[in-house]
Amino acid sequence: MTNMSNQAASTTGGQAPVIWDLPTRLFHWILVALFISSFLTAQAGGNWMEWHFRSGYAILTLIAFRIVWGFAGGRYARFRSFLFGPGRILAYLRGAPDAPAGPGHNPVGALSVFAMLLFIGAQAVLGLFANDDIASEGPLAASVSKRTSDYLTGLHIANEPILIGLIGLHIVAIVWYRIFRRRNLVVPMITGRDSQAPPDAISSRDDARLRLAALAIVVIIAIGVWLLVR
Ligand code: HEM
Numbered sequence: 683m684t685n686m687s688n689q690a691a692s693t694t695g696g697q698a699p700v701i702w703d704l705p706t707r708l709f710h711w712i713l714v715a716l717f718i719s720s721f722l723t724a725q726a727g728g729n730w731m732e733w734h735f736r737s738g739y740a741i742l743t744l745i746a747f748r749i750v751w752g753f754a755g756g757r758y759a760r761f762r763s764f765l766f767g768p769g770r771i772l773a774y775l776r777g778a779p780d781a782p783a784g785p786g787h788n789p790v791g792a793l794s795v796f797a798m799l800l801f802i803g804a805q806a807v808l809g810l811f812a813n814d815d816i817a818s819e820g821p822l823a824a825s826v827s828k829r830t831s832d833y834l835t836g837l838h839i840a841n842e843p844i845l846i847g848l849i850g851l852h853i854v855a856i857v858w859y860r861i862f863r864r865r866n867l868v869v870p871m872i873t874g875r876d877s878q879a880p881p882d883a884i885s886s887r888d889d890a891r892l893r894l895a896a897l898a899i900v901v902i903i904a905i906g907v908w909l910l911v912r
């Protein structure tokens with residue numbers, strides 16, 4: 683593939699640089715919708731568990747896609763671009779008030795992104811082995827002993843407050859940036875472009891070929907998930 687380094691043209695025609703490619707934005711907003719539906723269907727129980735499972739399979743597909751996209755996606759979607767060592771994280775925390783408002787995830791935001799991907803992904807995988815002692819069990823529950831399935835169900839339930847905490851923190855951080863740093867992070871996650879990025883910030887790729895590659899990756903992963911759970 684050409685230009686996989688995503689060093690593509692800087693700001694295009696005076697427009698703000700692209701920070702989040704379309705696949706990353708779709709990933710985010712579909713994940714939000716599915717995450718909410720996973721919680722609602724779990725609370726509703728009964729026949730809604732069928733939809734809880736489907737929503738979980740879709741989340742599993744999304745998280746697997748995001749992991750691949752962390753290596754193959756646009757410049758700022760790549761893990762490499764927001765993989766910071768403890769030194770950088772501490773420096774950012776110490777210098778936070780006047781740290782440059784660079785585009786992409788900052789060193790602390792990056793930590794929360796990795797944590798969310800990890801714990802949401804784990805939740806979906808645990809669900810595959812879970813049972814509710816009544817009528818519903820994940821498609822892989824029968825492949826382990828009842829004791830193991832019960833244990834993994836316990837983890838699936840114990841993970842619930844962790845997820846709520848991580849996402850609560852995520853939303854508080856976004857509001858905090860808006861109020862105290864006067865940074866609007868939400869618009870870039872909708873339009874892709876960050877008008878508050880430094881003027882010399884490099885644009886991410888977000889062309890038709892990159893988007894098609896994302897679609898192909900999602901289709902392949904979705905088929906894999908379907909084969910796993912059918
Ligand atoms: C990231 C995706 C998922 C989220 C956020 C999620 C969340 C939840 C929540 C909040 C509960 C209620 C726990 C409680 O009773 O307090 C639950 C229960 C349950 N989930 Fe999930 N879940 C996900 C994926 C899955 C998947 C993929 C499956 C199976 C294919 C699954 C199977 C179950 C089962 C069987 C229960 C009932 C456990 C019980 O009542 O003892 N979940 N889930």
Ligand code: HEM
Pocket residue numbers: 706709710713714715717718748759786787788791795798799849852853856867868869871
């Ligand atoms: C269930 C709720 C949510 C989940 C699971 C979630 C998850 C995530 C994840 C995984 C990322 C990292 C994106 C990536 O690099 O792939 C992210 C980033 C982001 N999310 Fe959310 N999110 C949720 C709710 C929201 C809401 C309600 C908003 C807006 C009001 C929001 C705004 C953002 C923004 C602006 C970013 C980019 C942050 C940055 O610039 O570094 N999220 N979110």
